[in-house]
Amino acid sequence: STGTRHRITCLILYCHDTVTFASDGCGGELAQLRQQEQLLKRQLQKQELLLRSLQLMTQQGNSNDAGADQVQDTQHADCSQVYSSGFQSSGLYRIRPSGSPSAVKVYCDMTEGGGWTVLQRRVNGTEAFNRSWIEYKDGFGDLNAEFWLGNDNVHFLTTQGNYSVKINLEDFDGHQRYAEYKNFQVANEKEHYRLSFGDYVGTAGDALTGSYQVPEVKWASHQGMKFSTYDQDNDNYKGNCAQEDKGGWWFNKCHSANLNGVYYPNGHYSASTDDGVVWYPWRGWWYSLKTSIMKLRPVDHKTHLTNDQVAVSLKPPS
Numbered sequence: 177s178t179g180t181r182h183r184i185t186c187l188i189l190y191c192h193d194t195v196t197f198a199s200d201g202c203g204g205e206l207a208q209l210r211q212q213e214q215l216l217k218r219q220l221q222k223q224e225l226l227l228r229s230l231q232l233m234t235q236q237g238n239s240n241d242a243g244a245d246q247v248q249d250t251q252h253a254d255c256s257q258v259y260s261s262g263f264q265s266s267g268l269y270r271i272r273p274s275g276s277p278s279a280v281k282v283y284c285d286m287t288e289g290g291g292w293t294v295l296q297r298r299v300n301g302t303e304a305f306n307r308s309w310i311e312y313k314d315g316f317g318d319l320n321a322e323f324w325l326g327n328d329n330v331h332f333l334t335t336q337g338n339y340s341v342k343i344n345l346e347d348f349d350g351h352q353r354y355a356e357y358k359n360f361q362v363a364n365e366k367e368h369y370r371l372s373f374g375d376y377v378g379t380a381g382d383a384l385t386g387s388y389q390v391p392e393v394k395w396a397s398h399q400g401m402k403f404s405t406y407d408q409d410n411d412n413y414k415g416n417c418a419q420e421d422k423g424g425w426w427f428n429k430c431h432s433a434n435l436n437g438v439y440y441p442n443g444h445y446s447a448s449t450d451d452g453v454v455w456y457p458w459r460g461w462w463y464s465l466k467t468s469i470m471k472l473r474p475v476d477h478k479t480h481l482t483n484d485q486v487a488v489s490l491k492p493p494s
């Protein structure tokens with residue numbers, strides 16, 4: 177029919193973006209087509225949002241590491257970027273910090289605002305932390321349990337931006353404390369993974385600067401210290417701190433915090449040296465902590481909507 181032919185003509189003109197109100201007599205058709213286009217665009221947007229929310233829910237429903245391997249190797253430089261791209265459940269993910277020669281499997285802690293890349297975890301003493309230089313360099317343990325992420329990885333992570341470290345501690349009575357340092361950075365292997373860090377905030381005490389008792393700063397501070405292991409002594413002590421305290425750490429002469437020490441199952445311990453999992457300003461040298469978690473996040477990390485909030489804000493197209 178003529179009506180249909182006219183509509184098709186208008187449609188073709190519309191698609192070629194050459195239609196004008198006056199000349200082609202398509203005014204009415206045009207208004208209708210524009211309206212339909214807007215409607216379809218809105219529906220498409222809604223469906224894209226719905227799809228994203230479904231992907232999030234699927235991710236949540238999976239076991240810890242099931243969804244992780246689906247994340248593109250090179251897409252995220254840390255867990256903060258993983259979080260920002262919509263993956264908001266804690267578990268295993270692949271990241272690739274800039275400077276890293278390959279992708280790295282990490283545990284992302286999506287609690288406490290999300291986006292934390294965990295670098296160390298002690299929970300029950302299953303993993304030995306009396307390890308060699310090369311083991312601390314490459315990392316060891318089980319990402320779902322106890323582990324050290326590896327000094328190379330921590331170097332690549334902390335030198336690609338401005339990072340905070342948050343240290344969560346728990347004693348055997350269930351008390352929890354934390355310490356957080358801005359501008360946490362670990363140098364490369366050539367510089368023996370030298371440690372530097374900025375201002376402290378927290379409830380556990382500032383063990384890393386050792387400034388809780390002024391005379392002790394000289395030998396207790398970890399600021400600027402190189403990493404040492406039993407087979408590579410870079411400390412300021414005539415002996416070997418890593419060997420005596422049985423773990424790799426940024427020892428001075430020797431320490432006021434050593435979260436890689438011997439895991440004692442009852443807290444209080446006695447030994448020939450203070451070799452426990454120690455955070456001196458909180459529980460002293462002769463108490464070995466139950467839990468230690470060290471995790472990294474860019475200082476400018478942005479916390480987003482929670483999954484629940486996203487789900488509520490997305491309703492299926494009506």
Ligand SMILES: *[C@@H]1O[C@H](CO)[C@@H](O)[C@H](O)[C@H]1NC(C)=O
Pocket residue numbers: 306307406422
């Ligand atoms: C730690 O490892 C070194 C080297 O293997 C060893 O000499 C030392 O006895 C170990 N200490 C403990 C407590 O396992």
Ligand SMILES: *[C@@H]1O[C@H](CO)[C@@H](O)[C@H](O)[C@H]1NC(C)=O
Pocket residue numbers: 299300302320321322
């Ligand atoms: C230690 O904790 C990990 C992680 O929760 C668990 O898989 C492992 O079985 C625990 N080991 C012991 C001896 O309790």
Ligand SMILES: *[C@@H]1O[C@H](CO)[C@@H](O)[C@H](O)[C@H]1NC(C)=O
Pocket residue numbers: 338339358359374475
């Ligand atoms: C890193 O961030 C902290 C806190 O925002 C700031 O004090 C520090 O100057 C920053 N460091 C660098 C190297 O940008």
Ligand SMILES: [Ca+2]
Pocket residue numbers: 409410411412413414415416417
């Ligand atoms: Ca020494």
